Amino acid sequence: xSSADIDAIVQAVLAELRRDGRLPSDGGGSAxxxxxxxxxxxxxxxxxxxxxxxxxxxxVTDPVDAEGxxxxxxxxxxxxxxxxxxxxxxxxxxxxxxxDHGVAQDAIYGTVDEEVKAQFDLFTVETQTxxxxxxxxxxxxxxxxxxxxxxxxxxxxxxxxxxxxxxGAGLSAAxxxxxxxxxxxxxxxxxATAGVSxxxxxxxxxxxVGVMNDVGEAxxxxxxxxxxxxxxxxxxxxxxxAYMGYQPRPGKTDADRDLICMITYxxxxxxxxxxxxxxxxxxxxxxxxxxxxxxxxxxx
Amino acid sequence: MLLRTKxxxxxxxxxxxxxxxAKANEEKSGxxxxxxxxxxxxxxxxxxxxxxxxxxxxxxxNPAVPYEDDEVTRVIDxxxxxxxxxxxxxxxxxxxxxxxxxxxxxxxxxxxxxxxLTGEMVAAVTKLMxxxxxxxxxxxxxVSAHCNNTIGLHxxxxxxxxxNHPTDSVEGIRAAIYEGLSYGxxxxxxxxxxxxxxxxxxxxxxxMTYEIIERWEIPTQNCLLAHVTTxxxxxxxxxxxxxxxxxxxxxxxxxxxxxxxxxMLDEAYDLAKRYCFTAGPNYMYFETGQGTxxxxxxxxxxxxxxxxxxxxxxxxxxxxxxxxxxxxxIGPEYLYDAVQITRAGLEDHFMGKLTGISMGCDACYTNxxxxxxxxxxxxxxxxxxxxCNYFMGVPMGxxxxxxxxxxxxxxxxxxxxxxxxxxxxxxxxxxxxxxxxADGVLTERAGDASFFLQR
Numbered sequence: 001x002s003s004a005d006i007d008a009i010v011q012a013v014l015a016e017l018r019r020d021g022r023l024p025s026d027g028g029g030s031a032x033x034x035x036x037x038x039x040x041x042x043x044x045x046x047x048x049x050x051x052x053x054x055x056x057x058x059x060v061t062d063p064v065d066a067e068g069x070x071x072x073x074x075x076x077x078x079x080x081x082x083x084x085x086x087x088x089x090x091x092x093x094x095x096x097x098x099x100d101h102g103v104a105q106d107a108i109y110g111t112v113d114e115e116v117k118a119q120f121d122l123f124t125v126e127t128q129t130x131x132x133x134x135x136x137x138x139x140x141x142x143x144x145x146x147x148x149x150x151x152x153x154x155x156x157x158x159x160x161x162x163x164x165x166x167x168g169a170g171l172s173a174a175x176x177x178x179x180x181x182x183x184x185x186x187x188x189x190x191x192a193t194a195g196v197s198x199x200x201x202x203x204x205x206x207x208x209v210g211v212m213n214d215v216g217e218a219x220x221x222x223x224x225x226x227x228x229x230x231x232x233x234x235x236x237x238x239x240x241x242a243y244m245g246y247q248p249r250p251g252k253t254d255a256d257r258d259l260i261c262m263i264t265y266x267x268x269x270x271x272x273x274x275x276x277x278x279x280x281x282x283x284x285x286x287x288x289x290x291x292x293x294x295x296x297x298x299x300x
Numbered sequence: 301m302l303l304r305t306k307x308x309x310x311x312x313x314x315x316x317x318x319x320x321x322a323k324a325n326e327e328k329s330g331x332x333x334x335x336x337x338x339x340x341x342x343x344x345x346x347x348x349x350x351x352x353x354x355x356x357x358x359x360x361x362n363p364a365v366p367y368e369d370d371e372v373t374r375v376i377d378x379x380x381x382x383x384x385x386x387x388x389x390x391x392x393x394x395x396x397x398x399x400x401x402x403x404x405x406x407x408x409x410x411x412x413x414x415x416x417l418t419g420e421m422v423a424a425v426t427k428l429m430x431x432x433x434x435x436x437x438x439x440x441x442x443v444s445a446h447c448n449n450t451i452g453l454h455x456x457x458x459x460x461x462x463x464n465h466p467t468d469s470v471e472g473i474r475a476a477i478y479e480g481l482s483y484g485x486x487x488x489x490x491x492x493x494x495x496x497x498x499x500x501x502x503x504x505x506x507x508m509t510y511e512i513i514e515r516w517e518i519p520t521q522n523c524l525l526a527h528v529t530t531x532x533x534x535x536x537x538x539x540x541x542x543x544x545x546x547x548x549x550x551x552x553x554x555x556x557x558x559x560x561x562x563x564m565l566d567e568a569y570d571l572a573k574r575y576c577f578t579a580g581p582n583y584m585y586f587e588t589g590q591g592t593x594x595x596x597x598x599x600x601x602x603x604x605x606x607x608x609x610x611x612x613x614x615x616x617x618x619x620x621x622x623x624x625x626x627x628x629x630i631g632p633e634y635l636y637d638a639v640q641i642t643r644a645g646l647e648d649h650f651m652g653k654l655t656g657i658s659m660g661c662d663a664c665y666t667n668x669x670x671x672x673x674x675x676x677x678x679x680x681x682x683x684x685x686x687x688c689n690y691f692m693g694v695p696m697g698x699x700x701x702x703x704x705x706x707x708x709x710x711x712x713x714x715x716x717x718x719x720x721x722x723x724x725x726x727x728x729x730x731x732x733x734x735x736x737x738a739d740g741v742l743t744e745r746a747g748d749a750s751f752f753l754q755r
């Protein structure tokens with residue numbers, strides 16, 4: 001078979017596929033032929049694609065309503081308006097995603113700055129996990145304080161407060177480093193103004209949310225507030241969660257807790273607003289003597 | 301009870317059916333963390349050898365949690381068709397596997413036997429199956445359901461349009477919905493995970509999604525994945541609900557951690573039938589995932605596959621429109637890496653279908669798992685080949701609210717194109733009518749959210 005024959009067959013097959021709709025005709029999802037690169041010395045010197053201007057670049061070719069599309073894209077941090085190559089994303093959108101994922105993965109193993117702890121006089125206790133690997137693999141141990149931790153708490157904490165505040169890095173030390181300096185003063189000030197007694201705050205290394213039960217038991221607190229780093233998302237590696245529970249004691253579950261998540265300046269609830277909401281919620285728990293499902297879902 | 305075998309000269313003995321099931325399970329970090337996994341690969345295979353000889357009747361007699369102590373066990377056991385059970389109770393698990401795979405076993409035969417299965421039986425046979433076994437057997441079983449459109453038919457692949465926003469912005473969510481619709485995502489459901497689980501906020505998003513469905517005459521349904529009690533309250537107040545959602549788990553105690561019980565789900569199902577604006581008869585949507593019972597310390601010493609299988613038995617009580625495992629969401633402490641996530645996705649899909657429910661998959665992972673987007677694309681292809689009913693559609697696979705990654709708006713049309721699949725029939729006709737799809741392929745107008753600014 002000659003090469004001309006093969007070429008003719010290929011062209012016939014392509015034409016048939018197009019007719020069947022299995023290959024796109026020219027237009028959406030198809031790219032025009034790549035422009036040839038200029039000859040000469042290779043010089044590639046790129047701006048940062050993660051910067052806002054480039055990150056928000058719209059990749060749809062020939063939209064119905066370009067201005068409308070830009071408006072739609074401005075309403076959300078979700079990756080819309082990225083365009084397509086056939087049914088797949090365009091190259092720049094694909095690479096930005098991979099870059100964001102890479103940075104998030106690199107950030108999992110951070111540590112909380114000692115200055116942040118010092119700023120709020122947080123002493124540190126540990127859960128029963130030995131290291132970060134065990135913390136990731138054994139959530140049960142991350143929910144339990146060591147005996148040494150309980151002894152330290154008994155020695156250093158004001159017993160039986162109305163609100164006990166504790167802090168943990170969880171899966172994002174950056175969340176504590178970035179949000180705690182803003183949210184904690186709002187909460188402390190708000191509770192003081194409301195005349196609520198607040199216990200001695202402390203930091204828990206390698207904590208899971210369920211550690212609130214041990215904290216409640218060790219301090220005798222009426223309510224416990226846990227500020228803990230969330231697992232990083234793409235491009236948002238510093239979101240904090242606030243978990244609150246009325247009389248958390250061993251056996252209490254997520255259904256007994258209330259939660260505010262995504263506390264971050266990067267597209268979530270800003271820590272100042274979140275702090276005000278936490279104060280309001282804790283007061284409601286103290287008033288109603290309940291939390292979680294028992295408190296009802298009408299409020300907020 | 302004596303459960304013993306030799307393998308390469310070493311004797312392995314197992315103390316109970318529950319222990320045997322756990323040790324026969326494919327490697328999962330959750331089972332290892334719970335201290336119930338096989339100590340060695342050889343012990344795992346030895347356990348499978350013994351399990352292959354256990355009868356389905358024995359499995360029914362040994363549920364993970366006793367009948368008297370657990371309402372999930374009771375729901376499943378009470379639903380067993382006794383006539384069919386009498387026919388199969390003497391089957392050994394190893395023979396059951398071969399029966400499922402045999403070319404002489406028709407889909408109708410499997411569907412009939414589903415009526416007599418408990419979670420323990422479904423999990424047991426799954427442990428004896430390789431990944432391709434799971435795909436081939438699942439592919440045979442067609443479970444379709446109808447709400448405003450028809451899901452689960454062979455040759456169809458649906459996509460849940462999941463337009464989440466970190467602060468529930470109505471405009472932001474609407475924009476993402478438009479984007480998804482323009483790629484052909486939304487035939488399974490337009491389903492939002494709200495950040496704010498209050499009736500007011502949930503009702504506002506229900507109204508907005510309903511308005512889009514009405515204005516564009518989309519053959520689909522909406523859903524707000526808030527706590528079921530919030531949705532019930534919203535329905536009572538007149539909010540337009542298409543599907544009613546809840547996360548469920550495989551034991552009574554684990555469901556308590558979600559703040560639900562069977563009575564509450566019964567009430568939700570009853571309300572759905574009375575208040576949903578959709579045609580039905582299938583109104584419910586559930587999410588599950590291996591490890592949820594263990595994470596609530598409510599696994600009763602059973603492995604995560606057994607607890608997951610029990611979910612599907614519970615879900616079946618409500619004749620759901622769709623159920624999906626959220627397979628990598630829970631994190632590496634339960635499914636450590638891409639190998640375990642992939643395996644679990646194939647297992648869960650098969651188990652759901654074998655139980656007789658319309659099964660999809662949120663193929664996903666978190667940033668602290670040893671997995672990346674390529675692994676999820678792989679899993680989606682495998683599951684599509686296995687006949688999975690639907691996946692999630694999320695902008696570029698990156699959920700702006702839940703901080704995890706799953707399949708994207710681009711993935712549904714890609715999988716359809718790759719494997720010759722089509723959207724749900726009513727939805728495909730709708731897309732063709734708008735000129736967004738022709739002969740199963742996106743047209744040049746697709747992939748442009750501003751298309752939906754025209755009405």
